[in-house]
Amino acid sequence: MSYNLLKGKRGIIFGALDAKSIAWKVAEKAHEEGAVFTLSNTPIALRFGELKELSVKCNSEIIPADATNVSELEYVFRRSTEIFGGKIDFVLHSIGMSMNVRKSREYDNLDYNFYQKTIDISAMSFHKMIQVAKKLDAISDWGSIVALSYIAAQRTLYRYNDMADAKAMLESIARSFGYIYGREKNVRINTISQSPTRTTAGSGVKGIDALIDFTDRMSPLGNATAEECADFCIVLFSDLSRKVTMQNIFHDGGFSGMGMSLKAMTQYKKCLEDE
């Protein structure tokens, strides 16, 4: 069902790779809700992903950029404002990658070049994006910027590795820049802390199936899906959340508030009986 929540709004969506991507679902919903937007991802993702299909469906131009590269980000913002003939109302940062996770390097045996890349791609790119937008004055008053985070930013979850540090930094950037951009331009900046979700990035975390089962049993409302995450992004882009800024908002079916649930305890007891 569409509510026309983004009618007349213009945005940039970073990070749609394939139909499983959270950013892909956000693009589909934003299109349904009446927004126009550009899509951006790395040249390599454009070669191997399916973004062309999404761009046709949403009538959106694809602008290639490595989000760690400031001049490429400048091009994305310049080109988007040129296409729309005006400023941007919303930006989605849906970007994450860790070579340490991919190569199964444990947290006490990290490769530091990989670690720097994790931070640059998954967190510093958010700062770069916002700083570029602000310097170009590319975002409208009361615009909304959202990035996707994970609870490992605040609690230790086995195997999330250096991505936990990147997510902690991402959430901090939302607060630090949220103050400045809010004060000067009424632009709001938030992160959404999403349930584990089966996507390309999500599946890179070894043991994701066990984690998804555990968080689902622990959450009173069950895990939040990628589509539900997209719905929540739309609310944060819309005028219905104009005074929400500098927040990390858990979108996880209640997992973050739990310690132990009946469903998880029942499963755990079964394992003890098997021992």
Ligand SMILES: NC(=O)c1ccc[n+]([C@@H]2O[C@H](COP(=O)([O-])OP(=O)(O)OC[C@H]3O[C@@H](n4cnc5c(N)ncnc54)[C@H](O)[C@@H]3O)[C@@H](O)[C@H]2O)c1
């Ligand atoms: N899947 C989960 O379990 C989960 C849970 C919480 C938060 N998140 C976050 O959601 C966001 C989107 O991930 P997803 O799960 O949809 O997976 P995904 O693999 O579909 O998306 C990750 C995207 O990051 C892009 N990317 C990687 N390096 C880049 C770079 N240098 N420049 C620009 N783009 C780059 C990839 O091309 C890809 O499109 C990430 O920030 C991820 O950490 C995911």
